[in-house]
Amino acid sequence: MPRATDWRSMTKLVPLGLALLFAALSAPSRAAIEIEWGNVDDPRLREAIYDLNQEDYFAGIVRLVTNRNFVNLGPERDTVDLLLAALYLGYGMPDSAKELLSEQLDKNSRTDVQNLLWLQLAKARYQRGQVEDAATALGQIRGKMIKDSEIERRLVYAMVLIQQNQTKKAAEVLSVIDLKGNINSTAFIRYNLAVALLKLNRFGEAMEQFKQISEMNTAQKDxxxxxxxxxIAAGFTLLRNKDPNQAKTYLEQVRSDGVLNGKAYLGLGWAYSMMDKNKLAIAAWTELEKRGISDPTALEATLAIPYAYSKLQAYRQAVTIYEGAVTKLQDASKTLDGLISSVKSGKTTDVILRQGPMTNANSMAEYRRVVDAEELSFLVPVLISFEFQEAHRNYLDMQTLGKKVQQWITALERAKNVSPSFRESYMGRLVKHQTEVNNATKDLEKYIKRLTIHQLNVQENRVNNYIAQARFSMAQIYDQAARSSGE
Amino acid sequence: MNRLFALFVILVVVATPARTAEIPLAKEYQNLDKRIQILKASVLSLGQDLSLLDKGMLAFSGNPLIVYLSTDIDDAFELQAVELEINGNFVARQEFLPNTLHAMQNGGAQRFLVKELPSGDYEIKASLFGKVGKGREHRASTVYSFAKEKAPKTIEFRVSNVRERFLPELIVKEWD
Known part of the structure; x- marks a missing residue:
């Protein structure tokens, strides 16, 4: 018998649908920081709130620091530092934000805002893989936060603990989360909770949350x-727990016009396969396979179909389809080879630097205009990744900074009422900074190139592994046929 | 619940189960990011020193009049534009896009005008244009007199509902 291709390993390929859902739902890594600032009187401080809301962090920081130095802001002085900390966080400068927040720790002004900023800092640290620093930031939160923020805090803390292999403690942190209220308003947090519970192997509780979300009555797109x-999460969790009947009931409810329907077809095929309904499995996978290799779930289906035929003991058909699958997978491998070369040569790198992360349907449509569909499907995992979003954001920041420094150089050259010593001193510093900004920009380009190649290599290894699996399965069929004819 | 955050969690939990170990080139990026943070701080500091050279920083290079605009009205009033006149001469007009309006409605004050004025007595007139109710045009003006000395002058116009009249007006306040 051919070796069963394990669906768990197959689903490791990031399915385009799933990837696009993340892309559609995910926020840029430095999205606007939503803080209720309450009563702030001075318009020069409310200007900083305006800059925060507009995500105009650079100008906001320069203006606010200058205001702090030149204007008597009286009793709102502490608010200035908190606003600055928020601007620094928005501008991707968590270290500077931490310094300011630490200075506020022994003051009792706006503790609720301080707590929110520590939470934001913890998230920024966690996103950068600085788990210990994230834990330290969470530890600075004083008292209980307002309800939703308290839930956020517990979720981030649980994730930090999971990363630190303190699963028991993580479970305790999650167990006290109290989710009351309308399902629609708690759906996102329930989903996060369910995923965290799954990581702790608390299957029953996780499924209860998935069930509640799946029963939600809504017309809202997100x-x-x-x-x-x-x-999908419930369906695949049930498949993993060898409950295909239940899995099927969940997977069948996925919208046929939604971005995840490919993933649903894939799961349905495996559910039927586990129930020994191989013809139905073939029907589900064939529907998916028609999409071609531009949809990674279809790539997975190419290998699943001959597996189902072999289970039906239709070995000749299985071999023929395996051969076709190998050809398709080899095509995918060639596409990946070409793409890697293109990234190395800088051609594709230039495109992704120009287009930026894939964060919503519009950016996806823009990419579709300039990148071949098959190549795009392999680029999606990197385009939606936090690492790329963060590096690209810094790349844009460096470009803006470079222009700013150049403007200052021009202004200094033209300035009339400036002493020669001032001009000389600052011109030297400006040129030095311009060089550093240019170097940082080049290093970010190199990093993004390496990140993309790394991700493409991972996918190519998987595709090559699939090819090896398909050949192994064919060899097993031939072997069995030879043994049968010899008997 | 901050939905963006909610999705951040989904992403990090689902997409990167063993985060630190799985991030490719993580250490390299952490070092690069640290370097960029230091560089940003250094350029920002330079920017504060050089604010005298920056047109946008005129506020600190002389003794200008700075006018801020803010609002405490939500979507009930569709603010479309505000115009400013000083001593009967038109000086500025601002049309509002949804995102700028949103930034003001969430507690922000927009720097509307920075203008060097010689010492003297002035009259500033602010006019707002917008729609109330089912699209009915609404316009209101406020005139304010002030003495400009050899020091910066900060004035704020706030688009606000005056309780007795139920229609948006511009309320003016002078700041030290």
């Missing part, structure tokens, strides 16, 4: 997408 996501 909630519908989340509902599909929950259905």
């Amino acid at each position: 909630l519908l997408a989340l509902k599909d996501q929950a259905l």
Whole structure:
């Protein structure tokens, strides 16, 4: 018998649908920081709130620091530092934010805002893989936060503990989360909770959350997408727990026009396969396979179909389809080879630097205009990744900074009422900074190139592994046929 | 619940199960990011020193009049534009896009005008244009007199509902 291709390993390929859901739902890594600032009187401080809301961090920081130095802001002085900390966080400068927040620790002004900023800092640290620093930031939060923020805090803390292999403590942190209220308003947090519970192997509780989300009645687009996501997560969790009947009921509810329907077809095929309904499995996978290799779930289906035929003991058909699958997978491997070369040569790197991360349907449509569909499907995992979003954001920041420094150089050259010593001193510093900004920009380009190549290599290894699996399965069929004819 | 955060969690939990270990080139990026943070701080500091050279920083290079605009009205009033006149001469007009309006409605004050004025007595007139109710045009003006000395002058116009009249007006306040 051919070796069963394990669906768990197959689903490691990031499915395009799932990837796009993340892309559609995910926020840029440095999205606007939503803080309720309450009563702030001075318009020069409310200007900083305006800059925060507009995500105009650089100008906001320069203006606020200058205001702090030149204007008597009286009793609102502490608010200035908190606003600055928020601007630094927005501008990707968590170290500077931490310094300011630490200075506020022994003051009792706006503790609620301080707590929110520590939480934001913890998230920034966690996103950068600085788990210990994230834990330290969380430890600075004083008292209980307002309800939703308290839940956020517990979730981040649980994730930090999971990373530190303190699963028991993580479970305790999650167990006290109290989710009351309308399902629609708690759906996102329920989903996060369910995923965290799964990581702690608390299957029953996780499934209860998925179930509640799947029963949600909504017409809201983001909630519908989340509902599909929950259905998929529940379905695949049940498959992993060898409960194909239940899995099927979840997977069948995924919207046929949603971005996750490919993933649903893939899961349905495995559910049927586990129930020994191989013809139905073939039907589900064939529907998926028609999409071609531009959809990674279809790539997975190419290998699953002959496996189902072999289970039906239709070995001749299985071999023929395996051969076709190998050809398709080899095509995918060639596409990946070409793409890697293109990234190395700088051609594709230039495109992704220009286009930026794939964060929503618009950016996806823009990419579709300039990148071949097959190549795009392999680029999606890097385009939606936090690492790329963060590096690209810094890349844009460096470009803006470079222009700013050049403006200052020009202004200094033209300035009339400036002493020669001032001009000389600052010109030297400006030129030095310009060089450093240019070097940082080049290093970011190199990093993004390496990140992309790394991700493409991972995918190519997987595709090559699939090819090896397909050949191994064919060899097993031939071997069995030879033994049968010899008997 | 901050939905963006919610999705951040989904991403990090689902997409990167063993985060630190799985991030490719993580250490390299952490070092690069540290370097960029230091560079940003250094350029920002330079920017504060050089604010005299920057047109946008005129506020600190002389003794200008700075006018801020803010609002405490939500979507009930569709603010479309504000115009400023000083001593009967038009000086500025601001049209509002949804995102700028949103930034003001969430507690922000927008720097509307920075203008060097010689010492003397002035009259500033602010006019707002917008729509109330089911699209009915609304316009209101406020005139304010002030003495400009050899020091910066900060004035704020706030688009606000005056309780007795139920229609948006511009309320003016002078700051030290």
